[in-house]
Amino acid sequence: MRWALVGAGTLAGLYGVWLAVTRQEPAQLLEIGVWLIAGILAHDVLVTVLASILLLLVVRLLPMPWQAPAVVAVVVWGGVSLAVLPVLGRWGAQAANPTHLDRPYLASWLVITALVLLAVGLAGVVRSRRGDHSSRPADR
Amino acid sequence: MSIPAPADFTSRLRSPAVAARVGVWLGIAFGICFLTGLVSHYAQLPNQPVPFPTSPSWGYRLTQGLHVVTGVAAVSLLLVKLWTVYPLLFERLPAPRDVRPLVAALLERASIAVLVAAAVFQLATGLVNATRWYPWSQFSFRASHYAVAWIAIGALVVHIGVKLPIIRTALGADIDDTSQDRPGAGVASPLSRRALVRTSLGAAGVGVLATAGSAVPLLRRVSLFAVNSGTGPSGVPINKTAAQAGVIAAATSADYALAVVVDDQVVRSFTLADLRAMPQATETLPIACVEGWSASGDWTGVRMVDVLSAAGASEPGDVVVASLQDSGPFAKSILPANFVRDRRTLLALGLNGDALSIDHGSPCRLIAPNRPGVLQTKWVSRLEVST
Numbered sequence: 001m002r003w004a005l006v007g008a009g010t011l012a013g014l015y016g017v018w019l020a021v022t023r024q025e026p027a028q029l030l031e032i033g034v035w036l037i038a039g040i041l042a043h044d045v046l047v048t049v050l051a052s053i054l055l056l057l058v059v060r061l062l063p064m065p066w067q068a069p070a071v072v073a074v075v076v077w078g079g080v081s082l083a084v085l086p087v088l089g090r091w092g093a094q095a096a097n098p099t100h101l102d103r104p105y106l107a108s109w110l111v112i113t114a115l116v117l118l119a120v121g122l123a124g125v126v127r128s129r130r131g132d133h134s135s136r137p138a139d140r
Numbered sequence: 141m142s143i144p145a146p147a148d149f150t151s152r153l154r155s156p157a158v159a160a161r162v163g164v165w166l167g168i169a170f171g172i173c174f175l176t177g178l179v180s181h182y183a184q185l186p187n188q189p190v191p192f193p194t195s196p197s198w199g200y201r202l203t204q205g206l207h208v209v210t211g212v213a214a215v216s217l218l219l220v221k222l223w224t225v226y227p228l229l230f231e232r233l234p235a236p237r238d239v240r241p242l243v244a245a246l247l248e249r250a251s252i253a254v255l256v257a258a259a260v261f262q263l264a265t266g267l268v269n270a271t272r273w274y275p276w277s278q279f280s281f282r283a284s285h286y287a288v289a290w291i292a293i294g295a296l297v298v299h300i301g302v303k304l305p306i307i308r309t310a311l312g313a314d315i316d317d318t319s320q321d322r323p324g325a326g327v328a329s330p331l332s333r334r335a336l337v338r339t340s341l342g343a344a345g346v347g348v349l350a351t352a353g354s355a356v357p358l359l360r361r362v363s364l365f366a367v368n369s370g371t372g373p374s375g376v377p378i379n380k381t382a383a384q385a386g387v388i389a390a391a392t393s394a395d396y397a398l399a400v401v402v403d404d405q406v407v408r409s410f411t412l413a414d415l416r417a418m419p420q421a422t423e424t425l426p427i428a429c430v431e432g433w434s435a436s437g438d439w440t441g442v443r444m445v446d447v448l449s450a451a452g453a454s455e456p457g458d459v460v461v462a463s464l465q466d467s468g469p470f471a472k473s474i475l476p477a478n479f480v481r482d483r484r485t486l487l488a489l490g491l492n493g494d495a496l497s498i499d500h501g502s503p504c505r506l507i508a509p510n511r512p513g514v515l516q517t518k519w520v521s522r523l524e525v526s527t
Contacts, residue, residue, distance in 0.1 A: 013290065040253060059329075
């Protein structure tokens with residue numbers, strides 16, 4: 001079973017490489033390669049370090065009742081913000097086409113970010129009144 | 141600042157028990173994304189060994205909507221999955237004298253590098269393409285997104301094969317089981333493992349709700365980050381305007397005529413008045429963009445088969461539908477014979493009770509069931525019929 005999966009996956013991957021090599025010019029392949037490597041660096045260095053700093057701030061600075069809501073907020077807010085980043089930037093907006101990217105994305109994001117912070121604050125208040133201090137923080 | 145070691149990551153959330161569970165959902169998202177991507181790619185092939193079906197009319201709307209939705213959902217799932225296994229990046233390789241373990245470890249690292257690179261590439265290029273932003277100068281989005289999809293799914297299947305014993309053990313045990321955890325990774329966190337898995341699924345769901353309104357009308361009010369609000373001329377958004385396509389003069393000219401060509405001979409020309417004088421039909425069909433947004437409309441116009449029959453082509457094969465737009469990859473599209481003969485296929489002159497706006501393709505546009513929006517040629521000027 002394992003070797004069948006490894007074999008099938010390798011064949012599929014090699015087919016993808018063949019597709020790229022036969023359908024793109026060398027300059028295009030070079031740019032694809034740059035994007036692939038940049039993707040690894042963007043995640044392994046930039047996104048992970050930013051996420052780690054945010055989570056570290058949560059467990060170091062916030063009182064216990066606020067930590068769990070804050071971690072949930074970081075995961076949801078962070079993941080969704082990253083997914084909608086191209087929309088927030090409106091880099092694909094076209095002056096001639098007002099039906100495309102036609103919402104107030106940045107304003108919505110700011111309001112939602114404020115609501116998330118408010119929700120974390122309220123959830124922490126509720127948890128502290130209930131005396132919910134059961135978990136301990138992780139360092140990393 | 142020194143490079144961390146696996147022992148520096150002490151959270152008990154960074155466990156195979158969490159990685160396997162989030163990984164299952166990520167695998168489902170990637171799997172659906174891959175399969176729906178294959179459908180979209182096939183639907184756009186100019187020559188299909190097996191004709192793409194014309195029914196259900198909403199089929200492409202569904203598959204391409206799912207493609208983008210699962211891609212958005214995968215962002216949060218991928219981030220959490222990679223976070224849980226991040227310490228493994230800093231594991232020391234076997235000593236060089238242990239050749240076989242060293243080679244195995246290097247191959248595994250290489251396969252994971254390929255998986256991460258391809259996954260990030262697919263999500264990044266897909267998300268920016270959905271907003272019609274192309275921050276690259278050389279490669280073709282469609283060709284590269286298709287090729288790297290195979291690389292990503294291949295690397296994913298290899299990864300599942302390599303990790304299968306760990307995955308089976310993790311999924312067969314309680315989520316708080318620590319038998320497969322790294323030594324030292326036992327420090328409690330603000331969240332339980334179960335809560336982290338649920339949170340990652342919640343993040344994926346919120347991402348979907350925040351963006352899917354451009355394909356699901358019911359979600360338009362809550363999808364604050366959809367690429368469009370679903371509005372536009374006659375209530376339908378536009379991907380490319382007449383001004384952007386450079387067709388305003390030709391599309392508004394009194395000399396406009398639709399030419400029907402058989403065997404390189406123009407057999408009939410239809411003025412706009414001729415088309416309006418023909419029997420009109422109304423069909424409810426979606427316009428489903430390859431970038432994922434879609435909208436349903438009541439299209440009114442002449443049936444393709446009626447136009448061709450009036451031109452003497454009563455047994456048509458494939459038809460090349462040419463636009464007034466004289467450049468660009470979609471200035472022409474091939475309408476396969478089964479779409480040509482489907483009575484729902486129209487040369488539309490109106491939309492939702494209005495005369496067709498110039499940005500929707502006036503004087504007339506192609507609208508066919510179950511067809512990628514990019515192939516629903518606008519500002520049609522010529523039909524080249526093969527018999």
